[in-house]
Amino acid sequence: MSILKPLKIGELIAKYPIIQGGMGVGISLSSLAGAVAKAGGIGIISTAQIGFQDPDFLKAPLEANLKAIKTEFDKARAIAPNGIIGFNIMVATKNYALYVKEAIKAGADIIISGAGLPVTLPELTEGAKTKIAPIVSTAKSAMVICKMWDRKFHRIPDLLVIEGPLAGGHLGFSREQLAQYGADTAHVSETYSQDAYDEEIRGIMKVVKTYEDKYETHIPVAVAGGIYTHQDVLHALELGADGVQVATRFVTTEECDAPMCYKQSYIDAKEEDIVITQSPVGMPGRAILNPFMKKVKELGRIAPAHCFQCLKHCNPGTTPYCITQALINAAKGKIDDALLFCGAYAYQATHLETVKEVIDSLIPERV
DSSP, rough: OOOOOOOOTTTEESSSSEEEEEOTTSSOOOOOOHHHHHSSSSSEOTTTTTTSSTTTTTTTTTHHHHHHHHHHHHHHHOOOOSSEEEEEETTTBTTHHHHHHHHHHHHHHEEEEOOOOTTTTTTTTOOOOOOOEEESSSSHHHHHHHHHHOOOHSSOOOOEEOOOOOOOEEOOOOOOHHHHHOSSSSSSHHHHHHHHHHHHHHHOOOOOOOOHHHHHHHHHHEEESSSSSSSHHHHHHHOOOOOEEOOOOHHTTTTTOOOOHHHHHHHHHOOGEEEEEEESSSSSSEEEEHHHHHHHHHHHHOOSSSSSOBTTTOOTOSSSSSSSHHHHHHTOOOGGGOOBOOOGGGGOOOOOHHHHHHHHOOOOOOO
């Protein structure tokens, strides 16, 4: 009997237990999120500088971003009228509360929030139907968020996303923690300790169980980071998860919003090209070693030409480079001047697929 079941988050029911991870800037917008939702998964739009294509973005980035939240959601909804569509909103975003409110107003089914602990999310979404899901990486962070939401707001997460050390983009681990798991090298397939992080996942599950018992309800859990194959999905479910969150695998799809040269950079990458870098956000991140990253390492700093007011804790006078500009360059196809975030297994991509083909390969057994 298959352990694959639909993913239930309250009254939301996804046919397949697949959440497409949010990727910004401009990598998971309406096209990808709409396609995943239409195919029976959960489609997630990244709000990170979502309005970068707006002609007024340079002079009024916040206004452009807030406007684009509604625009992108409506386009995704047109693709998947009955699908589940939500947003990924980083806690590190300046004006975080405004983004959350705008996502609710747009009609988001769910908001997934990481890059910091979303301690205020229940207050910001009070009275809305929108489901809320924090991203955690350790049992300690799971305990902190559940305890705080319980004490301050008398509620628990609608979904908990556990993001492991093989994820792409910003990671919820210190360099030292990544080293403990063997996830700080360019050859993680040889060094990564799956068993060690499995123990962390079990620890997080114990925290979840405590609050399930207290509230007498089930808290669905999705495992993320390094989910690339059917076996990865089965492993997560065997650990007790209800579903998985997948990002990197969806980049090399026809429907992904990224330009073709961005997708090709994944297809061309070798395992040794995928490295850990220190992001201006203050967190380690995983990306493809390209001319831009080599230039930053060589020069030490590329002074920003413009400040986009994107992050709470960024000083344009000292930041090693402008992360917004580097990610916008990626989204616009200026690959040699871009930060190319990716998961640990991006090098396994060999060709373009459709979203349906990816989901079929992750879940070959029909749910």
